[in-house]
Amino acid sequence: MILIVHARERLAPHSLATAEEPHITGELVRSAKVLLESTEVESWMEHIEVLDDPPQNAPNRYGKKRPRIDIEFVTTGRGRRPRFLIEAKRLYRSDSVSEYFASGGLQMFVQGQYAAEWPSAGMLGYVQSATCATWLERLAAGLADRRIEVACGDAPEWEPVAWSDKGLETVRVSRHQRALRHLGQVEIFHLLLDFV
Numbered sequence: 263m264i265l266i267v268h269a270r271e272r273l274a275p276h277s278l279a280t281a282e283e284p285h286i287t288g289e290l291v292r293s294a295k296v297l298l299e300s301t302e303v304e305s306w307m308e309h310i311e312v313l314d315d316p317p318q319n320a321p322n323r324y325g326k327k328r329p330r331i332d333i334e335f336v337t338t339g340r341g342r343r344p345r346f347l348i349e350a351k352r353l354y355r356s357d358s359v360s361e362y363f364a365s366g367g368l369q370m371f372v373q374g375q376y377a378a379e380w381p382s383a384g385m386l387g388y389v390q391s392a393t394c395a396t397w398l399e400r401l402a403a404g405l406a407d408r409r410i411e412v413a414c415g416d417a418p419e420w421e422p423v424a425w426s427d428k429g430l431e432t433v434r435v436s437r438h439q440r441a442l443r444h445l446g447q448v449e450i451f452h453l454l455l456d457f458v
Contacts, residue, residue: 263430263453264430265297265307265310265312266290266333266386266453266455267430267453267455268294268297269297270290270455272293272296272297273289273290273293275455275456275457275458276458278388278457279390279457280390281457283332283351283388284315284332286350286352286457287315287333287350288314290333291312291313292314294312298311298312309337309339310335310336310337311335311336312334312335312336313334313335313336314332314333315330315331316330316331316334317329318330318331318347318375320375329375329376331349331370331376332349332386333347333348333350333386334346334347334348335347335348344380345377345380346380346382346383347376347380347383347384348385348386349367349370349371349376349383349385349386350385350387350388351387351388352387352388352390353387353389353390353397353400354388354389354391355391358400359401359403359404360404362387362401362404363404363405363408363411363412367385368385368438368450371383371438371440371448371450372412372413372438372439372440372441372448373440373441374442374445377448378440378442378445379445380448381446381447381448381449382448382450382451383448383449383451384450384451384452384453385450385451385452385453386453386455387401387452387453387455388455389454389455389458390457390458391458393456393458394432394454394455394456397454398454401420401434401452401454402419402434405419405420405436406420412436412438413438413441414437415439419436420435421434421435421436422434423435423451430453432453432454433452433453434452435449435450435451435452436449436452437449437450438450
């Protein structure tokens with residue numbers, strides 16, 4: 263998430279105030295790649311690759327029918343390569359909260375279509391109206407209304423993440439029991455980015 267915040271800092275966010283989600287995601291990934299290949303790269307970033315819209319392997323879905331995650335971070339090196347997958351949604355109209363939590367949003371993680379073998383993943387909210395604070399409240403209320411639908415169970419919901427880095431005050435975490443019990447729980451980090 264920190265890399266996404268740094269990538270956004272290198273953009274002109276107001277120029278994306280009405281852009282579609284793939285456009286914004288593409289610009290964030292482009293900016294992240296430039297940062298990763300620059301002399302400003304921090305040591306923890308040296309073994310990270312960022313991918314834009316890569317297809318995901320899913321049961322009984324092949325070729326072009328495979329679901330596509332918006333952003334995938336891959337730790338490079340020998341052996342198994344840990345991944346962090348992120349789904350992004352625009353927050354700009356009255357039904358944005360429903361889209362955020364629906365079958366093409368958070369439900370992709372709960373149903374095991376995305377990040378089935380990883381313990382955590384991310385959701386990005388591209389704020390294109392109102393403020394990040396307003397959307398944090400709307401999403402918190404939306405999550406509370408959908409506790410059963412998004413399989414929160416008794417887990418604490420929508421907790422602030424105690425990261426001190428600049429730009430991460432809009433990060434929240436939620437925990438969800440995946441539909442296939444053997445996959446276990448998934449921890450979702452939610453980050454809102456201001457494009458107003």
